Amino acid sequence: MSDTPHRLRDRVKRRALAALTAATVAVLVVVFYYPVGTVLVEAVVVDGRLTLTVFADLLRDPFYLGEVARLFTGEGPVAVARALAAPDRRLGIVGFTAYQAVLSTILSVALGLPAAYVLARFEFPGRRTLRSVTILPFVLPSIMVAVGFVATFGRNGTLNAVLTAVGVPRVELMFTLEAILIAHAFYNAPLVARVTTAAWESVDASAVETARSLGAGPLRAFLDVVAPQLYPAVLTSAALTFVFTFGTFPIVLALGGFELATVEVFVYRLARDLQYAEAAALALVELAIALGVLFAYLRYEAATAVSARRVRPLPRKPLWPTAWTPRALAERAGIVTYAGIVAVVFLAPIVSMLLASVTTADGSLTLDHYRFLLTRQQTGAAFQVRPWPAVRNSVLFAGASALVALPMGVVVAVITTRASRGRSLVGAVAMAPFAVSGIVVGLGLLRGLVFGVEVAGWRIAVAGSAAIVAAHAVAGYPFVVRTVAPGLASLDASLVESARALGASRARALFDIELPLVWPGVVAGAAFAVAISMGEFTATVVLATGADAYTMPVAIERFIGRRLGPATAMGVVLLVVTGVSFLVIERLGGEVRDY
Structure with missing residues (x-):
């Protein structure tokens, strides 16, 4: 029993x-x-009948697909390619969404890689804590981040208050593409940093030492040994960033408005106006693009996956060396400059929101x-x-x-x-x-x-x-x-x-x-x-x-x-x-x- x-x-x-x-x-x-x-x-189903009219009309509408819509009206690829290369090209809503997602991805990677380099290659007090909190911006509510960016980059925000105090003219960043890109980088650069840091820490120091012993210089050893092991992590984080920013909604709605609307914003607008068929067709186009990128990412991840192995990680250097060589001086100057950028992009919105919550328009508490x-x-x-x-x-x-x-x-x-x-x-x-x-x-x-x-x-x-x-x-x-x-x-x-x-x-x-x-x-x-x-x-x-x-x-x-x-x-x-x-x-x- x-x-x-x-x-x-x-x-x-x-x-x-x-x-x-x-x-x-x-x-x-x-x-x-x-x-x-x-x-x-x-x-594809309107009034109980199967039809491709709504979907076909959307594909032929330059408002949504820009110059690419000409492909669906019978024009050849060469003519469309020339139109896209022209200075007065039309991107359409879908094209602009992809354009801002590509720019957001590039900016996120550009801001995330230096952080990965510092976290993976340098030892300093608080490094583990800093590595842990890199994920926090990614999980912060987007509408809250939008409020922080308004408090920072708005006409009466923190940035303009500082510029006015030092005699520099105000800048107008609200309702601009730049504001959207910076907000997207706030979210996704930490993701890039975290994924790439993990890859950098898994590089075997023995492989680098072998390359150096065979006569490779520091740059050649990095390009031939370290960089190939970082590419999958960078591409993985870039693919995720593109998917996230392609489907962006609260950030664009708060910082760009309908003037810089993405596909997601227009789906919301069409649904709010009860134009469900058109909203569904536009959402279907968005889904096809996002799922295509997601599927390609998963295929690449599966192809590049490696089994866990024991490695001897690269030794970390002290953040403040005892001997200040020209290379060390240039390296630390770059880190300090990057820290200033981080303060503006990542810390300023949170600090500005905190200050705006306890101050009046004239700055009194x-x-x-x-x-x-x-x-x-x-x-x-x-x-x-x-x-x-x-x-x-x-x-x-x-x-x-x-x-x-x-x-x-x-x-x-x-x-x-x-x-x-x-x-x-x-x-x-x-x-x-x-x-x-x-x-x-x-x-x-x-x-x-x-x-x-x-x-x-x-x-x-x-x-x-x-x-x-x-x-x-x-x-x-x-x-x-x-x-x-x-x-x-x-x-x-x-x-x-x-x-x-x-x-x-x-x-x-x-x-x-x-x-x-x-x-x-x-x-x-x-x-x-x-x-x-x-x-x-x-x-x-x-x-x-x-x-x-x-x-x-x-x-x-x-x-x-x-x-x-x-x-x-x-x-x-x-x-x-x-x-x-x-x-x-x-x-x-x-x-x-x-x-």
């Missing part, structure tokens, strides 16, 4: 993986693929903006945003979505790392939320689960808050996959083989051996899921149809349209809640795993 509980536990573990896989597929179908499909199908939040909490009308419900909703939604996203992400990580064939295709399908418009996800959930769906004569509908949790879980689970999958892929296969040889089922080997070994990655995935939920704005702004479902990012968007002060105060609250939540969860599981 004593073995009965053990047999029962083994039976549960044996079936748990299959049950979790089925549940994950069901959740993705119900809250992602079906809602997204119902929206996208409107591009005040707590009026925080008092406004308290006053709105006590006297706001029912339809207005109240701060405490927004904070409460954000925390509750984040916790609930993490509980859904975590098992989903672990299951998908297991499936993608086990797949021997078609891994790239499976990964692209599973990671589709990276590429699909949040507006489309929110609109599909709103018109489906929230409004109700007829199933076998029964009408099934969920509350807006449940739909928000579903949207947040779908947005967060790919990050769980990306933190858990590398750990699973790098585990020694002999561990699982030994367990199987001793009679353990595959599920038991997973639960008893593999997951405990990658537990830091699992906890880091939970931290990502919470942080992503806290800052999610795109789908939430569609689904939060009532004040009782508003979150902190939606509250900031409502405030920023009227008064910057309360928006910065709410931004500080969001920063504190998000930062504390992320750091507490991350500390429970150890260091955040790299992408």
Whole structure:
């Protein structure tokens, strides 16, 4: 009888993986693929009839595709290429979106690589802490970052206040492409730095020493030995950056407006104007481009993946050397210059938001903006945003979505790392939320689960808050996959083989051996899921149809349209809640795993 509980536990573990896989597929179908499909199908089904008219009209419209639209009107590729090379070329909405995504990617890589060089090649107090916090800008809520950039680069922002004080004319950065690019670099340069730092630290010092012993100079050894091992990491982070910035929404809406609108902004605008067919067709074009890049990235990642091996990392140099040679002096001067750029791009928006939340227009200290939040909490009308419900909703939604996203992400990580064939295709399908418009996800959930769906004569509908949790879980689970999958892929296969040889089922080997070994990655995935939920704005702004479902990012968007002060105060609250939540969860599981 004593073995009965053990047999029962083994039976549960044996079936748990299959049950979790089925549940994950069901959740993705119900809250992602079906809602997204119902929206996208409107591009080809109008008034119940299958038609390509809307899609074809969009492809032929220069407003959307610029000069490329001429390909679909019968002109040859050579004529189109000449038109694109002309100074007065038209990019269209899709072309501009790709253009700003390419520029954002280039700027993010340019700002991220020096940080990777400093973190990987120099030793200094606080290096480990600095390496850990490089991921924080990536998980900060985008609407909060937009508020920080308005407080920094706005007409009356911190930058212009400093320039005026030293007698330099003001600069106008708001509602310019430059502001959008800098904001995108704020988000994605830390991602580039983190991924590249991990690759740099995995370079074997013995290989470099061998090259030097054969007569190669420092530059030749770097180009022939180190650089080839960094290229995959740089290309990986660049591909992710492109996908993220191609589907940008809150940053462009706040810093560029409709004058510099991207595809995502126009999808939102068309959906808001009830032009669903055109919105769906445009979203389909966006999805095709983003999924194409994502699939190529996954194929490249699979092709360049190497098994874990022991290496002797390159020795780090002291940041402040004892002997100041010309090379060391030039190197440190470059680091100091880069530190100044970092201060402007990464620290200034956060500091400016903090200052704007406690100062008036003339620079005097005040707590009026925080008092406004308290006053709105006590006297706001029912339809207005109240701060405490927004904070409460954000925390509750984040916790609930993490509980859904975590098992989903672990299951998908297991499936993608086990797949021997078609891994790239499976990964692209599973990671589709990276590429699909949040507006489309929110609109599909709103018109489906929230409004109700007829199933076998029964009408099934969920509350807006449940739909928000579903949207947040779908947005967060790919990050769980990306933190858990590398750990699973790098585990020694002999561990699982030994367990199987001793009679353990595959599920038991997973639960008893593999997951405990990658537990830091699992906890880091939970931290990502919470942080992503806290800052999610795109789908939430569609689904939060009532004040009782508003979150902190939606509250900031409502405030920023009227008064910057309360928006910065709410931004500080969001920063504190998000930062504390992320750091507490991350500390429970150890260091955040790299992408």
